Amino acid sequence: MGNILTMARRELGAYFLSPIAYVVIAIFLFTSGLVFGIGAFQPGAEASLRTLFDFWIILILALVLPMLTMRLMSEELRSGTIETLMTAPITEIEVVVGKFVGAMAFYGAMLATLLIYPIILSMYGNVDPVMLLCNYIGLLLLGGLYITVGLFFSTCTKHQVVAILLTAGVLAFMTFAFDPLSQLLEGWPRVILQQLSVRTHFHDFVRGLIDLNHLAFFVTMVGLFLFLAVKRLEMRRWQ
Amino acid sequence: MIRVENVSKKYGPLLAVDNISFHVERGGVVGFLGPNGAGKSTTMKILTCFQPATSGSASVAGFDVFKQSLEARRRTGYLPENTPLYPEMRGDEFLHFRGKLRGMQRPQRLEAIKRVTDRCWLGDFISRPIGHLSKGMRQRVGLADAMLHDPDVLVLDEPTIGLDPNQIRETRSLIKELGERHTVLLSSHILHEVEQTCDRTIIIAAGKIIASGSTDELQKQFSAHARVIAEIKGPADEMAAGVKALPGVQDVEVTASDGWVRLAVSPKPDHDVREDLFKLATSKGWSLREIRLEGATLEDFFVKVTAEQQRSHPL
Ligand SMILES: Nc1ncnc2c1ncn2[C@@H]1O[C@H](COP(=O)(O)OP(=O)(O)OP(=O)(O)O)[C@@H](O)[C@H]1O
């Protein structure tokens, strides 16, 4: 436990010392602000974050979070610090979970900046706090999944560019391609693809619903990719 | 403190470490000497639990590096080749991070950081970003990290490479000091360095241990291989017979050219035949042009070994 927090704090610290973090925050603020501005202030639009959360935030996160995760392990592999790290008394699980927690903390700070929009909206109309909470829970789960996928690919290569491309590609596929693809299939393959579609699972959170099925999907996927990252890191020893 | 038993390491088809065994007792500095690609770093990675051996076993401070890896790691300090560090962190931040991983509480960390900062002459450099430090200073930060938790065993992979002569001297004397309280294993290509800093040397080439012992023991071992070369003017056959009959002579090789005879004499262990050879020549009235000892130093041996590895294992 102590090692996880130590690791997480180092990662969080490293974010604020690197230019990438500021670029990520800038892109995130700019694009979400743009979408919000266009969506919310159209004449006759209801006071909600629907436009932003329904589609755009998913796309923005799928592009922006890989930038955040690419360096997590790749940088250690490239610079060789993996050698000092793994010869300290810390397990692979602690390293992976620590890095995940660090990235989640940074992501949490990013999400907090989005709170400005409900605050603006509340000046013009009512904002449903339960709805907002559901949205945030959904965003945390979605981002958590994206971060673990990114973390996994970052353990696979010492090249950050490869890590970011693989992550963004897989995320785009899991999020946007499974649902349309499932329409082309029949029977159980169709059900499986539908069940794996990230966007479908995220959708109910946007509508203000928390369904156990969706919750279980995100938690399982996060667990799966964390597990894969740990295994991949353990495998490195045998090469 | 360090036990290595029949350890081999394969990278695919390449046998980087070939069935080596050695023991190191508590205290003292042991030098790992070998040419590039000899398998020094590979052995050190196995000892520090970074990579498991393909076969064989090893333990550090009584803990198996594979089965009791965390315990072994707690008792080891490691400075890898090229000193990898986080360039964005400040030196003291980095040492705090490492101290926490070692389970040290804040007061303990502050004290340890002060101690290693002083011992590695880091001074104010400790509060600068590591990426802004010179190579030598970074090396010191790495060394400070390895010493931070006062480990039983210190494994230092080429700790003086890339340093200027002054820093090399300082680092060597620091390592010697460390050897008084810790067991230090250091690797090097430089015979001179190992002779200066180490109580014991293990010479490794092409993944095998070729020789080990204190510098004196090694010196003795290799002077046994030394030959006396002499060039004398006289009848070759008579000379060969005469030299062979000398008490300290094991064997002699004779080559004659333009009137001079070249003798390569292998002496029996612990015999110096140069004086006898000289007396023989003067008593017969032969003129003597040259007489010298060949291959008597560790240096000669090391150069020979290195060249042999290069021939059999072109890198
Ligand atoms: N990760 C790896 N994958 C494949 N081969 C490797 C790997 N690491 C080392 N080798 C090979 O193993 C052999 C021994 O390498 P090692 O790094 O142990 O040598 P060394 O004695 O430390 O040499 P140097 O003095 O150059 O540091 C070399 O032939 C090297 O090419």
Ligand SMILES: [Mg+2]
């Ligand atoms: Mg090496």
